[in-house]
Amino acid sequence: MEWITDYFQFLAERYPDILKYTVEHLLMSIGSVVLGIVIAIPLGIYLSKTEKKLVNSFAFTIVNVFQTIPTIALLAIMIPFLGIGLKPAMTALFLYSLLPLLRNTYTGIKSVDPKIIEAARGMGYNSLQQLFRVELPLAFPYIISGIRVTTVYIISWTTLAAVIGAGGLGGLILSGLGFNSKPLIFTGTIMAIVIAVLADHLIGRVEKRLSYK
Amino acid sequence: MIRLEGVQKVYEDGFKALKNINIEFKRGEISVLIGPSGCGKTTTMKLLNRLIEHTEGKVLIDGKDISTIDPIDLRRSIGYVIQHIGLFPHMSIKENVAAVPKLLKWDTERIEKRVTELLNMVGLDPDTYKDRRPSELSGGQQQRVGVIRALAAEPSIILMDEPFSALDPISREQLQDELVRLQKEIQKTIIFVTHDMDEAIKIADQIILMKDGEVVQQGTPVQILQNPANEFVEEFIGKERLQKYRSMPTVEEFMEKRSAIVSPDMPLPKAMKQMEEHHLDTMIVVDGYRQVKGQLSIFQMFNNNDANKLVVDVMKPVKYRVQTGTPLEDALTLMSQHDVHALPVIDKKLGCLGLITKNRMIEGMARIYSMPRKEGA
């Protein structure tokens, strides 16, 4: 049982660091996802509306390609362009968040029953009113579930950002590896899991609250 | 009044869906567009709120060319009910009904009042239903909401595209009855699309029968049933229905003939005597050319009991009339709709032949329905 007291002592000594890494991690992942949302949702809406097939397949191909590059490779590729640190890490994470957000937004809007759209048009909704009062509320369950999934796995992938010197809980794990410190590795891993589970739960509640039955 | 003048529609793919359509939808009437699938009913209807733009000709509402009206404004001023109950699933019943008033920026109090009034109108208790979602209502209830949603902003024109076709037969009949009842109150100009002839006969003031993008025949249900324009119409109506209709008793079988007819220059006492002799309470005034000049009721006679007066001095104008061949049931419907007790019977060629009264008709109907029916009808 000695290791437990040891571990608590470790926590007591290192908690400012742990907190700092955790906050870094959180900001980095949320920042990337928010950036992703800001770009992907409007883009998804646009793509669902455009009749230009070429634009559509072009956009989807690009984001698909990002998705298929292995995480560590994408991070590495960033270095020649953006150096090391926060900027390349967040850029990579942002690129990863695009596809699921884009796809869910697109599918969500496309899944709205055309009869309902016709009813809205026939009643005199203009295109903005139609989008905000009918299409987006009906696509919302898809969009929010896209955000949920994306957030969870971006939180997990953010641990890799430390490899290119961006900090976060990955930093904790890396130094654990360097100093051969099990508590460091353990804490870094657990914190990443806790954040991911909490985020999943929180967004799940928003999803329940705001989705129509 | 809505008028289509030489309207054509060629779709982007080059398909000519409408070929030179000329129709008039009269104010306050239910006009039914009917025809086989693909004949252009929906296309015709959607021209009216510019969901589809015509490629040739003119569409006029109260004399105004609708291509000069902003489509959004136009649509907000026209009620629209679609086939598959396009209620918004994410909105409550109240929000659904309030949709167009909200677009028109009515204040909340007025909207609230209107929603309550409309729900009551179709027998849905506001307190029970207004906060429910569409998915919590039966199909029939949902389409009632669909109908009142179209009425919400008090449009004078309502478009309905096969609104009841997805319902079970019982709800469908109920909603048809309700529409007919409602229409007496609201007197809207209703354009109703269907492919169901029974439905058309039941609700239409005017039927417009289409085929391959053209109007084949246009008239009241009775006119069309009596004089199908060609073989296609006969076929569309169906031999069975035609037969049934033809075997139904018509007004001339039960009308009062010469006994109910007086001439305008007959002295009142003589007319009164004729009335008494034949136990009538209404007589029809017909001139030498068999044209209806007016009618005379027993009350007018009593009120003007003056031996020096002539029929022409006290008679009242006639508002409604029926044609020969009109089934008894239709005449009875007309009477109860307009609250009249007698109708002159007119033949297109021969002029006025007599008068059908409510009493005589009910006697006649009673006699028919107490007899065993002929061919299992």
Ligand SMILES: Nc1ncnc2c1ncn2[C@@H]1O[C@H](COP(=O)(O)OP(=O)(O)O)[C@@H](O)[C@H]1O
């Ligand atoms: N957007 C379109 N493009 C090409 N053809 C169309 C389009 N919409 C309808 N049509 C064709 O026009 C004809 C009439 O259609 P419609 O008015 O919907 O018929 P209905 O009488 O069944 O309501 C049909 O043959 C249909 O296939």
Ligand SMILES: [Mg+2]
């Ligand atoms: Mg149709």
